[in-house]
Amino acid sequence: MSSTPAAVSRQEFDALFEAVRTWGRWDPADRGAWNRVTAAHVQRAAALIRSGTVVPMGRPWDTLPGPDNARPALHYMSDLGDVEAPEPSAFKDFLAVDYHGKGVSHLDALSHIAYRGQLYDGCPAREAIDAGGARFGAVSALGPLVTRGVLLDLPAALGVEWLEPGHAVHAHDVVAAERALDVTIGDGDAVLLRSGRFRRRREIGPWDPGAASAGWHVDAVPLLAERAIALLGGDGDSDVRPSPVEGLHSPVHVLAITAMGVPLLDNLDLEALSAACAEAGRYAFMLVVTPLNVPGGTGSPVNPVAVL
Secondary structure, X not given: OOOOXXXXXXXXXXXXXXXXXXXXXXXXXXXXXXXXOOHHHHHHHHOOOOOOOEEEOOOOOOOOOEOOEOOOOEEEEEEEOOOOOOOOOOXXXXXXXXXXXXXXXXXXXXXXXXXXXXXXHHOEHHHHEEXXXXXXXOHHHHOOEXXXXXXXXXXXXXXXXXXXXXXXXXXXXXXXXXXXXXXXXXXXOEEEEEOOHHHHHHHHOOOOOOOOEOEEOHHHHHHHHHOOOOEEEEOOOOEOEOOOEOOOOOHHHHHHHHHOOOOEEEOOOOHHHHHHHHHHOOOEEEEEEOOOOOOOOOEEEOOOEEEO
């Protein structure tokens, strides 16, 4: 497996964009590829439940600054039982977060990324988004998702502890991992890529994943499009960094969200799921994603769960 991102010109990237674009395919358009998931997909996912093991993937609410958490989440107590009448005592707290980044497990909705001034389905970004939020592609349009999840556990497939930052995952790596893990990505699936980021972080320490992180090379995206996936995610933000595409810092975001209408799950802790899948001897499961219902929101913090 090659770990070096092959350089891609902007012209080559734009050809990829056109090849995977699904504009005009769905109604409502701002649910994008989540329209692929039908009741039959939910039933198929539910049929995967055997042990009933539930595995959460959301990171702890991280209020500490660091190289991978430039904008820490906020949490403080707003009532220590001394505000209201004495009985019963009520304890309350406040939460806030600037979640798009590297520190918070979150979902990117279709309003999160524009390319050449357009959101998914060709919607003009400047007309659809202003200080009040998004009028197209908001997270509130997505709703919850229940579908078959597939863990592409690259370190397990390769027999290593983790992928080093900057390691690019190509299309041929997907096929090899499917063979090694005895799993095949299919229509309506949610594909989660484990690089071992949080194992590496726990053992070596934090680093800036905006400068270097393992993730998808753009040449893997046509294969994912061919498999008709509904959701893409992982323990990074999907993009290999540094970017292999000249002048674009997040090309996989552009291909997935803006071209294909596929929302992204970023910064999931997949270590417990990796262990659970290895113990079960299978890498497919029911996945449940329930973003916050935020009208106009470009995404949401999430704590997705896998059920095996």
